[in-house]
Amino acid sequence: MTPLQTYFPLAIAFIVAGALAALLVGAAALLGPRRPSAVKAAPFECGSDPIGSARERFGVKFYMVALLFIVFDVEAVFVYPWAVLLRDLGWSGYIAMAFFAFTLVIGLAYVWKKGALEMETD
Amino acid sequence: MPVNYSPPPKSTPKVIVAVTLAAAAGIPFLFLGLVLLLTPVLKPATIDGLLSNAGIDPSWRTPAYVAALFVLALLMMNYGAIFSGVITWWERRVAGRIQSRIGPNRAGFGGFFIFIADAVKMLLKEDLVPADADALLFRAAPYFVVTGFALTFVVLPFGHSLVVTDLNVGVFYVTSVTALVVVGILISGWASNSKWALFGGVRAAAQVISYEIPAGVSIFVPIAMAGTLSMQGIIRAQGGLPWEWFVFRNPAALIAFFVLFTSQLAEANRTPFDLPEAESELVAGYLSEYSGFRFALFFLVEWGNIWVLSAIVTTLFLGGWQIPFVSAEYIDGLRGAGVLPSLAWWGWNAVSMAVFTAKTIALCNLVIWLRWTLPRVRVDQMMGLCWKYLVPAAFACFVFTLFWELAVSVAPRIELVSGVGFTVIAVVLAVLFARRVHQNIQAVQGEKIDLSNW
Amino acid sequence: MERLILRRVGKPEDEMLINFGPQHPSTHGVLNFLVETDGEVMKRAVPEIGYLHRALEKIGEAVSYPGFMPYTDRIDYVAAMFANEGYAIAVEKLLKLEVPPRAQWLRAISCELCRIASHLVAVGAMASDIGASTPLVHALRERETLNDLIEALCGARLTYNYHRIGGVAYDMPTGWRDRVLKYLDHFDTYIQEFDRLISFNAIYVKRLANVAVISKAAAIDYGLVGPNLRGSGMDWDVRRDAPYGAYPSFNFEVPVGRGFQGTIGDAYDRYFVRMLEMAQSSRITRQALETMPEGETMAKVPRKIKPEAGEALSRVESARGEMAYYVISDGTDKAYRVRARTGSFTAMSIIEDISPGLMVADLIALIASFDVVAPEIDR
Numbered sequence: 001m002t003p004l005q006t007y008f009p010l011a012i013a014f015i016v017a018g019a020l021a022a023l024l025v026g027a028a029a030l031l032g033p034r035r036p037s038a039v040k041a042a043p044f045e046c047g048s049d050p051i052g053s054a055r056e057r058f059g060v061k062f063y064m065v066a067l068l069f070i071v072f073d074v075e076a077v078f079v080y081p082w083a084v085l086l087r088d089l090g091w092s093g094y095i096a097m098a099f100f101a102f103t104l105v106i107g108l109a110y111v112w113k114k115g116a117l118e119m120e121t122d
Numbered sequence: 123m124p125v126n127y128s129p130p131p132k133s134t135p136k137v138i139v140a141v142t143l144a145a146a147a148g149i150p151f152l153f154l155g156l157v158l159l160l161t162p163v164l165k166p167a168t169i170d171g172l173l174s175n176a177g178i179d180p181s182w183r184t185p186a187y188v189a190a191l192f193v194l195a196l197l198m199m200n201y202g203a204i205f206s207g208v209i210t211w212w213e214r215r216v217a218g219r220i221q222s223r224i225g226p227n228r229a230g231f232g233g234f235f236i237f238i239a240d241a242v243k244m245l246l247k248e249d250l251v252p253a254d255a256d257a258l259l260f261r262a263a264p265y266f267v268v269t270g271f272a273l274t275f276v277v278l279p280f281g282h283s284l285v286v287t288d289l290n291v292g293v294f295y296v297t298s299v300t301a302l303v304v305v306g307i308l309i310s311g312w313a314s315n316s317k318w319a320l321f322g323g324v325r326a327a328a329q330v331i332s333y334e335i336p337a338g339v340s341i342f343v344p345i346a347m348a349g350t351l352s353m354q355g356i357i358r359a360q361g362g363l364p365w366e367w368f369v370f371r372n373p374a375a376l377i378a379f380f381v382l383f384t385s386q387l388a389e390a391n392r393t394p395f396d397l398p399e400a401e402s403e404l405v406a407g408y409l410s411e412y413s414g415f416r417f418a419l420f421f422l423v424e425w426g427n428i429w430v431l432s433a434i435v436t437t438l439f440l441g442g443w444q445i446p447f448v449s450a451e452y453i454d455g456l457r458g459a460g461v462l463p464s465l466a467w468w469g470w471n472a473v474s475m476a477v478f479t480a481k482t483i484a485l486c487n488l489v490i491w492l493r494w495t496l497p498r499v500r501v502d503q504m505m506g507l508c509w510k511y512l513v514p515a516a517f518a519c520f521v522f523t524l525f526w527e528l529a530v531s532v533a534p535r536i537e538l539v540s541g542v543g544f545t546v547i548a549v550v551l552a553v554l555f556a557r558r559v560h561q562n563i564q565a566v567q568g569e570k571i572d573l574s575n576w
Numbered sequence: 577m578e579r580l581i582l583r584r585v586g587k588p589e590d591e592m593l594i595n596f597g598p599q600h601p602s603t604h605g606v607l608n609f610l611v612e613t614d615g616e617v618m619k620r621a622v623p624e625i626g627y628l629h630r631a632l633e634k635i636g637e638a639v640s641y642p643g644f645m646p647y648t649d650r651i652d653y654v655a656a657m658f659a660n661e662g663y664a665i666a667v668e669k670l671l672k673l674e675v676p677p678r679a680q681w682l683r684a685i686s687c688e689l690c691r692i693a694s695h696l697v698a699v700g701a702m703a704s705d706i707g708a709s710t711p712l713v714h715a716l717r718e719r720e721t722l723n724d725l726i727e728a729l730c731g732a733r734l735t736y737n738y739h740r741i742g743g744v745a746y747d748m749p750t751g752w753r754d755r756v757l758k759y760l761d762h763f764d765t766y767i768q769e770f771d772r773l774i775s776f777n778a779i780y781v782k783r784l785a786n787v788a789v790i791s792k793a794a795a796i797d798y799g800l801v802g803p804n805l806r807g808s809g810m811d812w813d814v815r816r817d818a819p820y821g822a823y824p825s826f827n828f829e830v831p832v833g834r835g836f837q838g839t840i841g842d843a844y845d846r847y848f849v850r851m852l853e854m855a856q857s858s859r860i861t862r863q864a865l866e867t868m869p870e871g872e873t874m875a876k877v878p879r880k881i882k883p884e885a886g887e888a889l890s891r892v893e894s895a896r897g898e899m900a901y902y903v904i905s906d907g908t909d910k911a912y913r914v915r916a917r918t919g920s921f922t923a924m925s926i927i928e929d930i931s932p933g934l935m936v937a938d939l940i941a942l943i944a945s946f947d948v949v950a951p952e953i954d955r
Contacts, residue, residue, distance in 0.1 A: 006287050006288075006289060006290075007287070007289075008191070008287075009191050009194075009195065009276055009286050009287040010273065010276055010287070012188070012191045012192055012195045013195040013198065013199070013272060013273055013275070013276045013286070014269055014272075014273060015195075016192065016195040016196050016199055016272070017195075017199055017268055017269045017271075017272030017273065018265055018268070018269055020196070020199050020268075021264060021265055021268040021269075021419055022265070024245070024415050024418075024419070025249070025264070025415050025416060025419070027245060027415075028244065028245045028246075028247070028249055028414050028415035028416075029249055031245050031246050032245070032246055032247050032248045032249055032414055032415075033246075033248045034248060035248065036250075038253070040248075040250055041250065041251075041252055041253035042252065042253065043252050043254065043255075043314065043315055043316035043317075043319075043410075043411060044316055044318065044405065044410050044411060045316065045317060045318070045594065045595045047595075047597075047598050047599035048579075048595035048597075048598070048608065049595075050316075050317070050595070051582070051593045051594070051595065051610075065328045065331065065332055065505065066327070066328075066331065068332075068509070069331040069332065069334065069335065072335045072513070073331070073334055073335055073338060076335065076338045076339055077338075079339075079342055079520075080294055080342075080345070080351065083342045083345040083346045084345060084349060084350060084351055085349075086346045086349065086524065086527055087349055087527065087531060090528075091528070094524050094525075094528060097524060098521060098524060101517055101520065101521050104517065105514070105517055108509070108513060108514065108517075111509075112509070112510065117505060117506065117509045117510060118502070217709075217710075220710055221709070221710050221713035221714065222713065222714065222717050223713060223717075317592060317594045318594075321936070324615075325616075393707060393708075394707065394779055396707065400707060400937070401601055402601050402602045402704060402705045402706075402707060402940055403602065403936060403937050403940055404936075405600060405601065494709065494710050495708070495710065495773075496707075496708060496777065496779055497703065497706040497707040497708035497774070497777060497779050497780045497783060498706060498707025498708075498779075498783075498937075499779055499782070499783070500782075500783055500935060500937045500938070501616050501935065501937065502616070502935065503779075503782060503783075562769070562772060565765055565768065565769065566762070566765045566766055566768075566769050
């Protein structure tokens with residue numbers, strides 16, 4: 001099996017999934033009623049008129065999480081090939097990866113200490 | 123003592139019962155059977171053989187291959203959609219039992235066709251796009267969600283040889299395509315221009331990307347134990363009996379199993395982590411502005427993801443399709459030399475598929491049961507659980523597994539000791555749990571579970 | 577139309593202002609909170625009331641004294657018995673009527689059953705608001721049986737209209753006593769099951785313990801009553817400390833918040849006090865059924881009720897705390913003024929001051945822990 005053959009089904013599945021979803025949404029558009037009104041088009045805010053826009057500044061905590069994610073997930077990606085080859089690498093691989101994991105944990109401990117994981121502190 | 127309400131009809135017409143049972147048994151059989159028939163064919167050599175047997179020119183090979191793939195992809199997509207529909211029905215029935223009520227019981231025997239009724243209803247609903255919404259993104263979001271869900275089915279190993287394509291990076295592929303779902307949810311929250319939807323979208327993003335880390339790290343444990351990223355390879359490294367599964371073979375894997383299961387619950391937005399659409403807080407979260415079939419697509423994915431997450435956990439930790447006392451190599455040997463595999467090979471493949479499906483459905487049940495039992499955690503508790511407990515635990519498991527694998531290469535017997543030991547402990551715990559549940563049921567006076575309304 | 581509340585709250589510079597209600601699953605009726613929030617953490621939540629205002633007190637001036645009784649049901653439709661009882665006692669005070677003992681006992685029984693039914697909604701809805709949907713359905717299942725019992729007594733399941741000026745409308749039906757006793761046997765074990773189901777669930781405790789703590793002093797200052805007051809550690813119950821009706825004849829304890837899982841006065845204390853109160857209500861009902869005196873269920877009431885000019889105040893311990901009726905008569909057959917003092921209304925006043933720093937999810941826990949019922953706020 002060539003790489004192209006292995007990955008070809010993904011392309012097909014991608015097309016089929018998209019096409020099927022589009023087909024159903026299209027069918028719903030054809031079958032369903034269409035009676036637009038200003039009230040229906042207003043965003044839901046528990047029955048009151050919305051105050052201001054929803055596109056405002058939002059809590060910075062969530063960006064912190066995104067940053068942390070990038071740090072940890074990208075570094076975790078490096079571990080995948082190593083985990084596959086664990087047995088072939090032996091002790092040297094073990095020590096290297098233990099050190100790598102240790103540095104990651106230090107990073108986590110630092111972030112924890114700094115309070116980036118606390119939602120409630122302002 | 124209770125007041126006499128007019129009781130629902132006790133007996134369903136026999137025709138309806140027959141149709142429902144036929145559909146309930148037939149739909150999975152039809153899909154699984156077609157998948158079973160099609161997957162082995164999808165080898166260039168097999169297609170060549172079939173074409174030459176039928177006397178067709180070999181230049182048709184590529185179109186035939188593509189056509190077969192299209193059919194298979196369509197089957198997988200429908201399999202996902204219908205299974206998620208069946209799970210919605212099952213969830214409502216189970217919820218009904220848990221909550222001392224009946225649940226859906228009108229469309230078909232036991233309400234089995236409720237998911238079809240739902241889909242038809244959703245098709246006939248008006249599809250609204252809010253005035254101030256970002257129309258393009260609002261319309262695009264469901265497609266992200268659906269493709270992210272459907273693409274996982276390509277590598278899920280349904281049985282011994284039943285996988286559309288066994289990628290050598292299978293596990294990694296699954297973690298990456300499921301991330302598409304988050305993109306869809308985040309887009310839907312942002313594009314709706316509704317504050318509740320924005321809340322839901324942002325919560326979903328924070329939650330899913332956070333839990334991606336413990337999930338990703340705990341996956342290292344089975345990968346390190348199997349030495350491959352391929353889904354089939356991981357299953358083949360396990361065995362059919364509980365002590366041959368990865369969960370029990372390594373103490374760290376047991377913890378990693380729980381870490382992964384919890385993280386997957388969070389990634390699928392299931393209780394206790396259903397914060398993104400927490401209906402008592404955010405009304406409907408990121409779904410607030412969706413209606414009609416776009417809404418249905420989100421729901422399809424949400425329930426389909428229960429199946430996907432159960433299948434992933436089954437693959438990585440619970441031995442996948444491995445049949446007790448029958449080795450994968452034995453089934454390999456049965457294939458025979460012909461263009462098509464031998465009948466015994468089909469048979470064992472069907473059995474392996476049944477094993478995989480049974481394990482997955484058992485886990486689905488667990489997910490459903492958790493939903494109707496547990497309250498919801500708060501957003502800071504959700505983040506705290508992830509970063510302060512699961513991430514360190516996952517790292518600890520991973521470092522322990524390094525050590526364990528090196529120890530296993532010196533003394534292979536410790537895996538068996540751990541496997542049998544944990545299996546015994548698990549069985550004892552299950553028995554104690556069942557006894558306690560029984561005692562608790564007995565403790566309440568005058569209450570009997572009434573099953574007559576099924 | 578400009579909303580007056582916006583003039584008071586103003587539009588904040590940096591924070592998002594969200595309408596939390598009136599069409600929101602967790603507002604227990606139609607209520608609105610203007611929530612000013614920075615991400616998940618609230619700056620404050622300002623309650624806006626009046627969505628369910630039906631001028632009930634004004635109606636009380638327009639209809640005859642007995643004619644107002646059905647309206648009192650609508651003041652608190654989750655626990656209508658207490659609203660009946662409070663109004664009946666106030667008018668009886670105006671008329672200087674003596675209520676026969678059997679009627680007093682029946683009032684106590686019906687009220688305690690109603691208290692259980694109301695608290696079942698409170699604890700069930702609380703669990704539902706925290707995200708567990710099963711306890712609510714179980715609680716409503718129990719409430720259904722209680723409603724069956726109350727229906728057998730007075731013919732209605734929600735708006736009872738059972739208490740009358742001078743007594744109660746009907747005597748117990750035959751066999752009702754045994755049915756209630758049998759049900760209470762079941763109910764006592766059911767409370768334990770409910771505790772196993774949700775009260776000691778780790779997630780549930782974490783969501784409620786140490787959340788929205790109200791000190792004893794603050795609870796008194798803001799006029800909190802009933803389980804909300806007792807949850808803050810204040811040992812006060814009208815049934816024991818300013819007794820009325822048949823209550824002096826019964827033995828019962830008044831559960832007080834002790835910081836069951838955290839701080840005294842947190843949301844969990846308010847929740848758990850209700851759980852304990854249900855057991856006490858069951859105990860009171862048993863005693864009342866066992867010591868039920870014989871006799872009439874109605875005092876001799878003139879056909880046309882026309883009290884002398886004057887005023888009367890009645891206080892009853894409703895499921896939502898102390899409920900007071902203040903009725904002024906000018907000597908005609910219609911009241912000059914009827915005023916109902918309800919627990920939910922005062923509970924709303926503390927929300928704005930306690931909300932800063934809470935998370936959006938905690939606001940739901942706070943509202944649920946107060947067990948507010950929208951018509952009781954607006955009347």
